Amino acid sequence: MKNRALISGIVFIIALSCVAAFAPLLSPYDPAAINQDNLLSAPSSAHLLGTDSLGRDLLSRIIYGARISLSVGLVAVGIATLIGLSIGCLAGFYAGFLDMLLMRLVDVMLCFPTFYLILAVTAIAGPSVFNIMLIIGLTSWMGVARLVRAEILSLKEREFIQAATAIGATHFRIILRHLIPNALTPILVNATLGVSAAILIESGLSFLGLGVQPPTASWGNILIESKSTLGVAWWITVFPGLSILITILGFNIFAEGLKKEIG
């Protein structure tokens, strides 16, 4: 095994998951604890990454923010993958009208100004973590659907499938049995990049104030304060953004490693 990208990706994802899971143990302070005597204090031994304008410990908020980012990423991608799988399977198995209709739906969704829709819906339905996960999932399933459909169509053409159908085995079961090993890695690559995208969208939404609402900490909503503290408290801008950057890098490196595995 020489796939360094894959290994470092896995190590990173495990590390991030641990940070998220053990947030209460790892964070030195209560992320929501306001401290009037310690507003906007620079990084120090007491507050490694400094404090925000309410005196809350930035490190603790970033550690808790990992929970939000990771769960939004995973759940949204989970939803997208499920929808994509179902639609891809339907379109692949039932060629003809249904296939045509579903693929047009994919085209429509790909033309969609997704971020506009996400923003509108979170604004109207109310910005909650659950709504964000759902709407990101609902608007990012198209890649998986296309992938699964293409895989099924190519499997249908293979001789052994046609032979098996001829002797009476059901199409569905055979294809499903071959589909899973064949399409697993591409779907995983797609999902991994999807996690990155979802985390970016969530942070963007939260930054606009339409995502995760304070006092719950998310990397995006910590950055809201950034604009008013520019030139005053650089740490508020630097660290949350760096967390997002490193996380996206980690998932992208993992995806890169997976791609190498496919060859």
Place this chain on the structure above:
Amino acid sequence: MITYLAKRLIAIIPLLLGITLISFFVIRMAPGKPVMLQQSLNPKISLEEIKRLEKLEGMDKPLLVQYKNWLWNMLRFNFGRSISDGRLVVDKIMERLSVTLTINILSLLFLFLFAIPIGVKAALKANTAFGHITTFLTFLFFAAPTFWLALLAMQLFCIQLKWLPISGITSLDFEYLSWWGKLADLSRHLVLPVIVSSIGGIAGLSRYMRSGMLEALSQPYIYTARSKGLSEKLVVYKHALRNALLPLVTIVGLSIPGLLGGSIIFESIFSIPGIGKLFYEAAMMRDINLIMAEVVLVAILTMLGNLIADISYAYVDPRIRYKK
């Protein structure tokens, strides 16, 4: 070619119908009614008042009827009035559209201006220090959230170095400047938004360009070009580059939703009065008519971008231009 064009134009109709249908229903069915905002702003508003408002907006009718009415109005460019200030939605969008388009077109230009040479150089020097460094940097910038880069850039250029103005698109004394002064003032305001909004794209596109160039350089016709005695320069820039550039044309179309989506965040950060910021304000106010109109507008821009990309692709690639 003409039948191809006609086909593509006709294909837009169901797409647009699909987009409007989905956005209409999703936005209307999202829990939380638009008129509720007025209620939350004015808690004393009575139930009858809500009913009256709903009736005014035609929101008491069944959804499908509402959609039909809305669609019919849309065809006549009537998107209704903004809930927040009662002005026509079309007017509000039109006065802000040019700013957003200018910035995005400039970003696209920037994108190509930088991404192509970077990608080509990275491919030609794939196994050198330069190649490795560009690969690393493009990977890094591809992963960086661009609004964060914007914040960092503001911190550096506007606050620390004080080279550039921090927000807006004109200075206070803009009216009194000469023509050249106005241009200089505008450029000073636009330079940061344009560069920052294209930086993620530059990273992505140069990665794409690099792999396209490597792919082209490994094609059989490159051996032919060498065997004809062409210099390495001609082999690379005449035979390989032309082939690697073709798919890039479609990228223009594909990058439009991203750019326009980015406009929301950028215009909010840099306080630029474009349609992105307008949309953000509309979303905050739950200004349904404005929201719908913008979704349709951005969808149309996206499809237009795709269409132009497809047509130019068909034009530049002889394999599509002269299909057997």
Place this chain on the structure above:
Amino acid sequence: MQNLLSINNLRVGFSLGGKSIEAVKGVNLKIGHNEAMVLAGESGSGKSITSFAITKILPANARIIAGEVYFGGEDLLKLDEKALADVRGSSIAYIFQEPSSFLNPVYTIGSQISEVIMLHQRKSREEAGLAALELLQQVKINDTQRVSESYPHQLSGGMNQRAFIAMSLACKPKLLIADEPTTSLDVTIEAEILQLLMQLKRQLGFSLLFITHNLSIAKRIADRVSIMYQGKIVEEGSCAEIFSSPKHFHTRELIQAYEKIGKL
């Protein structure tokens, strides 16, 4: 008589995934003026690499380890890149296996032929264009104007290969290297192309290095045959000698295989 080309002890290595493999292990090959030399062997025996090494148009991961390639009194492997480029396409020209992928898809046939004329003969675009039409006529293409304005994907494989031959003969090379030029074509087209090639050879008087895995082609066109096996030339002789009294076991195997299917 002085040979046109003589390859002495040529060795070419490849690096694949960190490992280096020697694909050509000391090849000696001589081609006389006006001679048709067929270099035959299985795929992977190093024939193509040998032919690519002659003017150093090797892939990026290949490297010439040792050897000399004498052509017109100078060692081509010692020439600098510029001097070598002057030889390519003018004194030594190539045709390849799949004309459709060895022609650039985004340029017309005419412009790809003109390019080599403009480069080596310093002609203007118009002159080169006219010369290209003449060349197309020379390879028995009737509607030269249409073909010249076509892109490779608009023409059949046989037509593309004819155009390719026209392109390679544009500067009247002394040596034409043909790397499996008919392998991707069907049998009747193959026969036509071979016939055309041999006729042009008589007419223009160039030497031919023809690379193939197909012994029946070798028998049809060769003056002399070299058999290549695992990076070395294992047997070399006149066409008659090789087919009547093969000495190396691999040559015998190859001939037997062809006799079995009645192709010789």
